[in-house]
Amino acid sequence: MFNVLIVDDEPSIREGLKTIIEWEKYGFKVIDTAANGRDALLKFNQLRPDLTIIDIRMPGMTGLEVIEQVRLEHGEGRFLILSGYADFDYAKRAISYSVDAYLLKPVDEDELIEELQRIHISLSKQVELKLRNAEEDHYYRAHMVEEFLFHDSEHGNIESVVNLGLSWNSYQIILIEVHGQAIGESLYINALKGRLIEHFDETEHGIVFSAGSNLGILLTDVIDREDQAIRLYAELSEMMEECNGLVYAAAGPMVKEIGEIGISYSGATELLQHRFLFEHKRIMTTDDLQTMISHFGNKPDVSQSDEIELSDKLYYALDIGSKDALWRVMEEIEQRIVSIGRSEQSMKSLYAQIFASAINKLSNSKTERNPILQQYSSFITEVYQQVTLKDLRQLTIDHLSRLVEGLGGMSKDTVLKQMIDFIQRNYNENLKLELLAEVFNYNSAYLGKLFKNYTGEQFNTFLDKVRIEKAKDLLLEGFMVHQVASRVGYANVDYFHSKFKRYVGISPSSYRVMEKD
Template sequence: MFNVLIVDDEPAIREGLTTIIDWNSHGYRVIDTASNGREAIMKITQHRPDLTIIDMRMPGMTGLEVIEQVRKENSRAHFLILSGYADFDYAKKAIGYGVDAYLLKPVDEDEMIEELQRISMALTKERELKLRNAEEDHFFREHMVESFLFNENEKGNTDNINHLGLCWSSYQVVLVEVHGQLDGDSLYLNALKQKMTSYFDELDRGIVFSAGPHIGVLLKGVVNEVGVAEALFKELSAITEEWHWTLYAAAGNSVTNLLDIGVSYASAAELLHHRFLFEKKRLMISDDKQGMMHKYNNTKIVTQADEVELSDKLYYAVDIRSNDAVRRVLEEMEQQIVSFGNTEQVMKSSYAQIFSMAINKLSNSNSDIYPVLQEYSSFISDVYRQNTLTELRRMTFEYYNNLIDRLGGISKDTVVKQVIDFIQRNSNENLKLELLAEVFNYNSAYLGKLFKNYTGEYFNAFLDKVRIEKAKELLSQGLKIHQVASRVGYANVDYFHSKFKKYEGISPSSYRDIEKNSSHTSE
């Protein structure tokens, strides 16, 4: 469809030309009209029509004068002249200005349609040639950008920089990464690249190129402020909207020499590498790196012992059905695991390991909840699918909140009753008052006093008595001493022996023998 501007000082002519021709059927549409020469120049500049149909004689400024002035700025503009006079001199001048047709008023409809069809063929060929030239120019420009970025041997070939319009005041590489159902599908990635190419070519704002798993844009302008970064991100998001992909993008440092765009590319790639820690929905800029380094300056390496302790806390928090406790443990996990110095994969692996251990403990402690846990079997896999820390945090909170709801929700008992109940269920674990106090969000000394006032026993003594009672049950079943010690939570057999004798007055083996003889006697 070609755009047409109609220029005539007579309203009846303007209206008649707009309605008498079925413009759409001939591949045209009338986008505006003008009533004089100066208005025509303004609207030609505004609309840049494919064809201007213009009256020869108008007050103030003739049609030829309009054409002469427009030709200074746009030598390829197309004009069809209307004239009320069969004036050879005017026609000769019009031909000299390269007009496409010269028709006499009153306009004959068939003659007008014939000229429009002829002009349409010329416009079509011109558009096809322009498109081919644009595609060829973009191909060479893209090839040159990629050669400067990835092929050191090509950097000496700078002859075409001027010819291809690459002499800019600054250069900045933006890298775009997309995630969605079609991750890694080169067909759709190429479709996105073509769409981005059309967008940036039409606005003459940069060159789109391939950059491995990413799509690159070499920008003319500089993106170094939050407002500009937000605006460009909205533009990129609009381009990808039809595919419903999640978009991430980073801008490298700007450079003033085309030969240095590798520096901009490297800084953009390094910034995008830390996408996992970026929590804003916009294009990443260089200042964001310092912000992330400051926020996640944790240099501590999470050891296996740390992972075990964190998994214990998480298990305890779920076991007492406390969403608040879970939230505190997850926040502590983030403080310990998340670091600007670690890779995304390392951080996710730590999360997955802790979650796996906590879920295994839950499953082993109570067989009744195993069917509930089975419904969340994909949870660990989902950890690796999250593209940012924000997404991982949200997904994890939602998972554990739902899990606690399925397991029965938050306990309504007092905190001491919860601790006692917890000890009864987990006496075989390496329980410590300090750890439980942290899970329940209490000062350990204060919790110890509450516990002593409620039970009449110190925490460790109460734990020992619970373990000894469980040990007596196992000894009555004829288990060996070391098996019983391990099952009730004593890693050292001698220590178990001394504790048992302290509370029962006899050794574990003697108790087992007595129980054995007692059972025989009763028989």
Template structure:
């Protein structure tokens, strides 16, 4: 059983989580709870849980602060964070710290069960790795490889070369990152299979590294064809296990003293695994790696303009609101084109995508009657963003989720584009609507769409939009809102400008209109048959 610590300042949340889940059924046991950040730190040191489920916002010491403090002494600890809908920015920051997941309050039972099943896989893999490293006869051999890779003491390389018999003309490091379902026997079995194919045939030496298996290879992999051939061979050797595999190769070197350089290059390439576009061993000289990618995650690639995430979110919202799968796919394509070159790193790209999704879906929630379905899909979508292995996986998953959301809202409307446009304007008069943006969403030339709109409605787009806004403004004034509030609600930031527009279309100022309505409604009808 894996040990769980629950942390939330609300007793009902702690009690609810303890009782609604059959923890043992999924391999977990709640061993304690805490009502504050300070108490959580104390209980963590006392209980040493395998998993901590923690509220992101608590008085005194926040969940973020607890996570940072725990990570100082327990860098590999596992966290699931609980967050209210309005706290996404906090949740996003926590996810950037490397937490394992994000649960939206109120917690859905199926959602937390899914997270527990996934984390059971991760924890099992970690235990399996520890057991493998502790019990295998090849431990000494691996230590020698590690010395070649990491030991900078003078003379270490030549000593290991004699010990391992590494009198080769070339040396190359190939790293294989492996993702798979839990299986206590699988890890050792995969490694034995590679040892039989490489160590026993004097082709190289297999070793473990932090996220998979490494190969110190005697054979050189220097072209795309040889990289693809090696990947196919490895996939064939490991094909009996259900795994996702990603590989990277460092540059071949001529001495054992330079092997660490090849390892660093391979590790840097593997750090960009998220951007891999095909299944093969990616070579050290393909694309930008290392420090370039790291810096790009902060400042963007040189010459790449910073993308406007709010603008992308508006376009995605428009596409979702008109229930158009084609429009959603076009916006997703634009997100990839603008966000990926600027951010580059996996974490930055995922955060940017999540930000756009959240901004768009927040607007959708505010204007849609299917609020519950949208909220559920939003929570699942954001979690899934951070669980994707590659950008390609992210694009496929996102398209599936957003198309499912469209269907839940009664999507796939077959109405004409112009009818959809008119309905959209009527639903969203307060948005910063522009013909150019709508033309992009509907995949039309803006000039051509403007002519179609004029022919269909008899009015230019901006005139039609103004009239819709004035009708909405009159409704809001009738409800008692103040003039400046109405102005903002119907899309005019400048009250004086709104005043002029209203008078032009209605024939009197907003204040005069409001006063006239008030007087009309306050008049009492004359009495019938009353005595004088």
């Protein structure tokens, strides 16, 4: 649909032209009218109509003078002149201004429609040509950027850089990682690329190009402040709303020469590699990288014993059904995993291993829990599908909250009764008072005193006695001494032997012989 401005000093002519023609039928829309030449110039500058139908004789400023001024200021504009005078001189001047038609008043409806149809064809071809030229221009500009980035063009063709409008004061690369959900990600990328080209190339704010599975923008206006990073991210997110897609973007450092844009590209690439740990809704900048390196880098790796301890804590928190304990443990797991500064996949893998180990222990401790726990096997798969640490955290909160609720949540028993029940069910684990104190959020020394006052025995003594009582049953069932030691939580058989003799008064073998006799 092409826009039309009608200019005539006679109100009846202006209103008559608006009503006698079915404008939309012929691909036009009247957007406004003007009563004189000066009003026409003002509205032309504001509205930039595709076609102006203008009276040739008006008081103050003639139609030809309006056309002449428009040509001087804008160099373009399509005009159809109306005149009540069959004056050859006017016609000659109109032709010199390249008007599209010259019609005499009173206007013949059929003649006007014929001219509108002809002008519509011409305007359509003009739009098609502009689009084709814009596409070609974008292709060459994007191709040159890709040449500098990916084909070792250290200096490039300086003449082409100037001709294509790439001779800027500064340059900065923005890299965009796209994530889709409903349809193939390539469709998301193509949809976003079209919007980016329209937003940046056609407004001459940047050049959009392809960068592997990502998209890139070579910006003319450098992003170096947080408010700019927030604003650009909001623009990118808005472009993807219709496609239900997610974007993550990073800005490389600013450079002064187009031959140095590879430096900016490398900086943006390194930033995107840390996208998993970045939680702000804005473009990542080089300052963010320094912050993350100083916060997360140079920390010792998580050892196997650390992994076991973390999974044990998670298991304990799940077993006692305390959400408060659970969130404390999950926060510790997250901080510990993130602090090692490894790759996204490595962090996810370690996270999944800890969770799987805790769930397996929980399942083995009470078989009646299995129907509830089986539905959480899919959680491990979902861990690897999360795009950021923030997403993974929310996934964990949702799953574990439902799991604790499904298991019955926190009982009404006291902490000490829960500890005793826990020990009696998990005597074969490597139980430590310090670990349980962390789960229950107590000082270990204070919890030890409470435990002794409640049971009359030290924590380790109570645990030993539970284990020895279970060992008696296993010995009478026919298990070998070393098997019994392992089953009740003693890794060293000699240590088990000394403990058994201490509490029972005789060796495990003697006990079995005596009880069978």
